[in-house]
Amino acid sequence: MSLPMMKEESKSRSVEAKREGPKLTVKDFKGRVDPDWCPGCGDFGLLAALKQALVELELQPHEVLTVSGIGCSSNLPGYVNAYGMHTLHGRAVAVATGAQLANHKLKVIVTGGDGDGYGIGGNHFLHTMRRNVDLTYLVMDNQIYGLTTGQISPTSIKGMKTKSTPFGSVENPINPIPLAIAAGATYVARGFTGQVKQLVELIKGGIRHRGFSLIDVFSPCVTYNNDNSHEFFKARVKKLEEMGHDPTNFHAAIDKAYLWGDAIPIGLFWKRTDLPSLDELEPVLAEGGPLAHRPLGVSPEAAKALIQVLM
Amino acid sequence: MAKFDLAIGIGGAAGQGIATPGDILARIFVRRGLHLNAYNAYQSIIRGGHIFLTLRTSEQPVLSMGDKLDVLLPLNQDSMDRHLKLMSAGAAVLYNGDKIKPGTAADGVQLCSFSVKELAPNIKGDLVQNTIALGALLRLIGVEFKPLEEILTIQFKRKGAAVIAENLGVARAGYDYATAHFKPFPFSLPDTGKKFAFFEGNQALAMGGAAAGVRFYCAYPMSPATGVLHWMARHGRELGIMVRQVEDEIGVINMAIGAAHAGCRAMCATSGGGFALMSEALGSAAMMEIPVVCIDVQRAGPATGVPTKTEQGDLWQVMGAGQGDYPRIIVAPTTITDCFKTVPELFNLVDKFQCPGIILSDLLLSEGRSSVDPSELDFNVPIDRGEIIGLNGDGPPANAYQRYKLSESGISPRALPGTPGYIHVVATDEHDEDGVLISDEFTNPHKRQAMHEKRMRKMEGILSLLEPPKIFGPGNAQVTLLGWGSTQGVIREALEKLAEAGIVANHLQIKWLVPLHSEAIQSIISQSKKLIIVENNYSGQFARYLRSETGIVAAGHVRKYDGEPFMPHHIVDGVKAILAGASQKYVPVHEVMV
Numbered sequence: 001m002s003l004p005m006m007k008e009e010s011k012s013r014s015v016e017a018k019r020e021g022p023k024l025t026v027k028d029f030k031g032r033v034d035p036d037w038c039p040g041c042g043d044f045g046l047l048a049a050l051k052q053a054l055v056e057l058e059l060q061p062h063e064v065l066t067v068s069g070i071g072c073s074s075n076l077p078g079y080v081n082a083y084g085m086h087t088l089h090g091r092a093v094a095v096a097t098g099a100q101l102a103n104h105k106l107k108v109i110v111t112g113g114d115g116d117g118y119g120i121g122g123n124h125f126l127h128t129m130r131r132n133v134d135l136t137y138l139v140m141d142n143q144i145y146g147l148t149t150g151q152i153s154p155t156s157i158k159g160m161k162t163k164s165t166p167f168g169s170v171e172n173p174i175n176p177i178p179l180a181i182a183a184g185a186t187y188v189a190r191g192f193t194g195q196v197k198q199l200v201e202l203i204k205g206g207i208r209h210r211g212f213s214l215i216d217v218f219s220p221c222v223t224y225n226n227d228n229s230h231e232f233f234k235a236r237v238k239k240l241e242e243m244g245h246d247p248t249n250f251h252a253a254i255d256k257a258y259l260w261g262d263a264i265p266i267g268l269f270w271k272r273t274d275l276p277s278l279d280e281l282e283p284v285l286a287e288g289g290p291l292a293h294r295p296l297g298v299s300p301e302a303a304k305a306l307i308q309v310l311m
Numbered sequence: 312m313a314k315f316d317l318a319i320g321i322g323g324a325a326g327q328g329i330a331t332p333g334d335i336l337a338r339i340f341v342r343r344g345l346h347l348n349a350y351n352a353y354q355s356i357i358r359g360g361h362i363f364l365t366l367r368t369s370e371q372p373v374l375s376m377g378d379k380l381d382v383l384l385p386l387n388q389d390s391m392d393r394h395l396k397l398m399s400a401g402a403a404v405l406y407n408g409d410k411i412k413p414g415t416a417a418d419g420v421q422l423c424s425f426s427v428k429e430l431a432p433n434i435k436g437d438l439v440q441n442t443i444a445l446g447a448l449l450r451l452i453g454v455e456f457k458p459l460e461e462i463l464t465i466q467f468k469r470k471g472a473a474v475i476a477e478n479l480g481v482a483r484a485g486y487d488y489a490t491a492h493f494k495p496f497p498f499s500l501p502d503t504g505k506k507f508a509f510f511e512g513n514q515a516l517a518m519g520g521a522a523a524g525v526r527f528y529c530a531y532p533m534s535p536a537t538g539v540l541h542w543m544a545r546h547g548r549e550l551g552i553m554v555r556q557v558e559d560e561i562g563v564i565n566m567a568i569g570a571a572h573a574g575c576r577a578m579c580a581t582s583g584g585g586f587a588l589m590s591e592a593l594g595s596a597a598m599m600e601i602p603v604v605c606i607d608v609q610r611a612g613p614a615t616g617v618p619t620k621t622e623q624g625d626l627w628q629v630m631g632a633g634q635g636d637y638p639r640i641i642v643a644p645t646t647i648t649d650c651f652k653t654v655p656e657l658f659n660l661v662d663k664f665q666c667p668g669i670i671l672s673d674l675l676l677s678e679g680r681s682s683v684d685p686s687e688l689d690f691n692v693p694i695d696r697g698e699i700i701g702l703n704g705d706g707p708p709a710n711a712y713q714r715y716k717l718s719e720s721g722i723s724p725r726a727l728p729g730t731p732g733y734i735h736v737v738a739t740d741e742h743d744e745d746g747v748l749i750s751d752e753f754t755n756p757h758k759r760q761a762m763h764e765k766r767m768r769k770m771e772g773i774l775s776l777l778e779p780p781k782i783f784g785p786g787n788a789q790v791t792l793l794g795w796g797s798t799q800g801v802i803r804e805a806l807e808k809l810a811e812a813g814i815v816a817n818h819l820q821i822k823w824l825v826p827l828h829s830e831a832i833q834s835i836i837s838q839s840k841k842l843i844i845v846e847n848n849y850s851g852q853f854a855r856y857l858r859s860e861t862g863i864v865a866a867g868h869v870r871k872y873d874g875e876p877f878m879p880h881h882i883v884d885g886v887k888a889i890l891a892g893a894s895q896k897y898v899p900v901h902e903v904m905v
Contacts (some may be wrong), residue, residue: 031736032745036752044476065728067569070739077736078748083728084736085572088595091565094557098577099728101553102527106573106729124565129557160361258853291553292574292727295692296524298550303690303882306518306546311341311685 026051029061030078042219042230043140050109050138052078052196053203065106067096069116072147073219075139076111090121093128096135097278102238103290104134104279105206115139118154118176122209129183129212134277136206139176140193140219143228152273160227178255180214181270182252185211186277188253188270192237193220194230195266202268211277218266233264240267247271315501317452318367319382322390326358326436329386332445333364337509339454341682348373348800349680352875353905355534355618356367361389365905368499373656373682374800378880381496382451384444385411393904395420396526398577405447407440423447434477437634442478446485453499456486460605474475487791487804508685512647512677513538513580516606516670519654520578521550522690523755525604525659527570529555529563531585534779535674536608536616539580548812556676560585564605571596572737573601574699574727576658580606581627582665583614595666596635597766599737600715600725602661602668602697604654611874620874621674623796623847627667630825638664638769641825643671643677643796647681648688650824657690660776663697665725671824675829675876676797698724700733707732712745717761719824721768777823778836779831784817790886791839794866795821798845798877814886821853829860836863843867844891845882868896875901 029051035153054064062080064176068074078083083106087095089127092110128135129140142164145151151164157174159168180188187209191199206213218237220230240247243265245256253270255297265307279285288294298306319336319815320331333349340347345368365376383404385391388411391404391878393652398404400419408424416422425447431439442463449459459482463687464683467475488699489495510518517539522530528547530540540556547554553570557563564580581589586607596866598604609625611617629641640660644653650672690760701708714735723744740750741759749755749762782791784806794802799820809816819835821827836842849872857863867889869882879897 033747047899060731061734062729062731065573066736073750075748078738078746079449081734083734085599086736086738086740087565087568087599088591088739091561091592091595092410093369093563094565095572097395098527098529098571099573100569100575102570102573102575103727103729123558124562127562167602190697282553283548284551288551290573290729291526291551291570292729293437294526294551296526296576296696297692300689300691302550303522303688306521307685310510310514310683311337311506 005215010166023058024055024060024153026055028153029054029081031081033078035079036075037072040222041072042221044075044195044216045081045196046138046140046199046219048074049196049199049203052083052200056200057204057207059107065099065105065108067092067099067108067110069121071116073113073114073117075110090116090119091124092116092136093121093135097128097131097143100251101132101266101279101282101291103292104285105290106190108135109207110135110137112139113141113146114143114155115145115153118174122154126183129185129214131278132184132186132211132275134210134212134279136203136213137215138203139216141176141216141220142221142225143173144221144225146221146232147259157227157239162224167234176214176216177178177253177269181253181257185214186211186272186275187268189215189268190266191215192219192233192266193239194234198239198267209271210280211275231305236264237266238263240265240269245269313497314369314371316367316369317382317500318365318377318379318380319384319448320363320365320380321384321386321396322361322363322394323386324389325356325360325362327386328441329362329364331466332384332441335445335459336366337680338462339449339458341507341509342458342755342847343500344503344507345370345501345682346373346507347509347680347682348376349377350675350876351678352609353619361393361396361905363390363903369596370503374804377804378878382448384448386440387411389769393470397903403451403496406446414654421494423451423489423558425485425488430488431481434437434481439481442481443485444538445686446482447489447493447863450486450489451495453495456483459486462523477671505684508683508688509680510647511538511652511680512545512672513608514542514645515650516580516654516677517542517650518688521546521552522651522692522725523658524576524694525552525578526575527567528558529554529566530577530581531557531560531563533582533585535610535678536580536582536585536606539606540678542855563591564589567603568596568599568601568637570590572599572601572728576662578604578606580608582608582610583628586625586628590632591634592697593639594637595634596667596737597637597639597738600723600766601737604657604668604670606670606672608677609671611872617874619674621847621876622874623673623798624849624852624872625671626824626852628847629671630829630856634762638666638766638773639825640664640666640668640773641671641819642668643795643825644676645799645820645822647676647679648683649678651688651888655694659693659695660773663695664722664773665697666674668767669728671796673797698722699727700724701726701730714746715742715744715762715764715765717744719768720772721765722772736738772782774826774828777826777828779828780819780821780835782817782835785815786817786877788840789816789892790814790835790841790843791819792816792843792845792882792886793819793821794845795824799845801877801879802882804879805886807888808883812883812887814890816834816886827860832857833863841890843869843886845869845877847871847876866895870896871900871901873901875903875905
């Protein structure tokens with residue numbers, strides 16, 4: 001009944017196992033196609049940072065699974081040489097949770113935009129954080145719906161004029177950082193695609209972290225968002241590490257996350273390592289390796305016991 | 312009694328403890344090798360309302376809850392008032408005369424009143440009347456006390472020796488009181504010497520999943536599908552099945568798809584409302600070519616509908632779920648045991664063809680109970696995972712791997728994430744053989760057409776592996792009854808009753824709904840004199856589907872959409888009315904107020 005091909009658990013799937021062979025470069029993580037993003041799009045910065053982080057972490061392409069939803073930024077998996085899933089709008093973290101639990105040796109990286117993650121995918125986002133699933137979630141936050149040609153998103157600032165709010169938005173945006181901290185994410189950071197070096201470190205930290213990592217990344221839309229441009233952020237972002245922030249201080253993290261104005265903090269707001277991730281808590285995964293590689297079926301003894309209780 | 316056939320009805324309010332005597336009786340029956348069918352009519356309420364459990368047992372397989380009751384156990388006045396009038400000569404009614412007054416019974420109905428105050432003066436609580444009634448009932452159907460003693464001991468084991476002793480004492484009092492005061496039935500409960508098991512459809516579906524090698528199960532609680540989640544949660548750890556309760560059904564199906572893509576056999580179950588939320592993702596499984604199984608346990612819709620009542624109203628929903636055309640397999644198991652067997656069959660198909668599979672159950676099957684010969688519960692089922700490459704240490708492919716390589720069968724070998732050398736991206740956007748999007752920057756009508764055709768070609772391959780439906784009963788019948796899914800048992804029983812009334816009927820039950828064996832069905836129906844379609848829905852969803860696929864227009868329809876399942880006489884009456892030319896569509900009135 002069991003499948004021979006399922007029996008062997010390949011050590012090479014484990015990131016922890018050291019591999020042989022040449023050290024990879026950013027080129028090795030280049031995907032089959034080139035990005036179709038607008039010239040100047042912030043997402044290029046994130047793509048570069050992600051590939052650099054994968055190289056520096058010495059990961060092999062087959063050890064990584066990128067999962068995205070729908071939107072400009074969700075095209076990212078096609079631009080990275082790694083296993084990828086380009087799923088439905090808003091559903092990436094749900095799909096990624098299933099994949100991570102099915103094979104907890106994979107490094108699962110979720111990518112998408114603010115509308116995808118905080119809007120249509122809001123419910124999954126919230127519950128994935130409270131479960132502390134071992135995922136690294138990179139949100140390319142441009143505070144606008146780009147692929148649908150410019151409407152407000154959950155992070156659009158109040159008063160923003162878009163095609164769906166020609167007289168200015170009257171709604172308040174959500175702030176993903178305190179939301180994530182309150183919901184139970186255990187690594188919460190904010191990056192800026194104009195600060196790639198810092199972003200690489202934040203992504204590396206997120207991938208290394210066992211548990212749910214949110215990295216909300218200002219990734220300006222050059223076409224539809226004139227309010228929150230590259231220049232806007234460049235003039236305002238301030239690194240948390242330069243502000244003397246302690247990412248283990250909950251209240252300080254919340255306070256810093258609400259700063260918005262002349263100085264907008266970027267960096268690691270919050271991190272805790274005392275909470276196990278969902279796969280570590282799940283007894284089914286305690287031994288036997290990834291579920292996806294285990295033999296199928298029920299042993300005759302177990303089957304007998306299942307029937308016995310029905311008699 | 313020519314054929315032993317005993318039906319017992321237990322009625323009361325939610326919270327009055329109907330399940331326990333029901334379980335005890337069921338266990339006594341199956342341990343004597345008797346067949347069993349049980350249906351529980353209930354409401355969406357935790358305390359109160361009116362619950363009515365019908366347990367029917369026989370030496371022959373029991374196909375439905377039947378048409379009549381031999382024993383009524385009303386646990387409150389309401390149950391007495393609702394059901395006494397339906398009892399006929401030869402039946403017995405057992406009740407606590409301290410609290411319940413019988414009203415007028417038909418001639419020949421034995422009213423068996425006992426007094427809880429007299430038989431159990433020192434015991435508090437209402438549940439004691441159930442145990443007394445159980446003891447008395449067993450005496451009436453000629454069962455010695457020992458089997459009850461055994462089962463009560465098992466039933467109350469966790470509560471300790473004192474509780475067991477108290478229950479045994481009370482049961483004995485009821486048993487002895489019946490010996491002295493009531494007239495027993497003119498038979499003794501047979502013992503065939505066999506040992507059966509009994510289970511509900513949701514357990515059968517869950518166990519079928521375990522047998523199939525499901526490693527990932529997730530769900531959002533929704534009646535009447537929650538039983539699958541409960542079974543999985545109870546047994547997941549010992550069987551190595553990851554079980555998750557998810558925030559909503561959209562999350563459920565997407566999580567299952569993620570687990571399936573990573574390589575697990577993944578399953579989820581819901582009812583129609585939850586299924587509606589899953590629609591888009593089912594299409595995405597087909598588009599990304601990921602095998603996943605979803606169970607829709609139908610209840611009376613639309614919207615919240617009647618959560619505790621049955622219907623076959625989701626056929627068009629599951630056939631049309633999601634935008635665009637995509638390959639899918641839809642199957643409606645025909646019995647509770649068939650639920651167990653269908654799940655592994657479906658998993659082999661979805662793995663082979665890399666597409667979603669949908670099981671259409673309903674409340675009748677999923678929450679109904681049936682006896683089963685344990686030898687039929689074979690967990691050692693064939694497993695075919697289809698073409699998965701790169702895990703045998705094959706190493707990287709000689710040529711660049713194409714996840715969606717065009718093929719005659721429509722099947723392209725898949726590689727699981729984590730496999731060196733087979734890197735690819737699966738996409739819900741249209742894509743080419745490499746998995747590269749042809750939806751955004753580079754659209755390509757030719758490639759789009761080729762990929763669409765590739766996916767849809769799978770349907771031919773699937774159909775060739777499905778067993779065609781077969782006619783049951785005499786070839787030269789006056790009338791052919793056609794049903795699908797859960798109605799098989801009750802239609803078979805109606806056939807017997809029609810034969811007794813001199814009407815020769817045969818029966819065609821459809822299990823595999825999509826793809827449909829249209830030609831085989833056409834060939835069968837072409838031999839049929841008159842076709843009547845029996846469905847548990849308002850609009851004749853299968854009748855309309857059959858017409859669209861085959862052009863066949865049925866001569867008559869028996870439909871029921873009041874939330875309760877068919878009883879055999881509903882179908883018999885319908886066939887008679889249609890044959891008499893009274894109408895083309897017959898909608899029975901459910902006589903029992905439950």
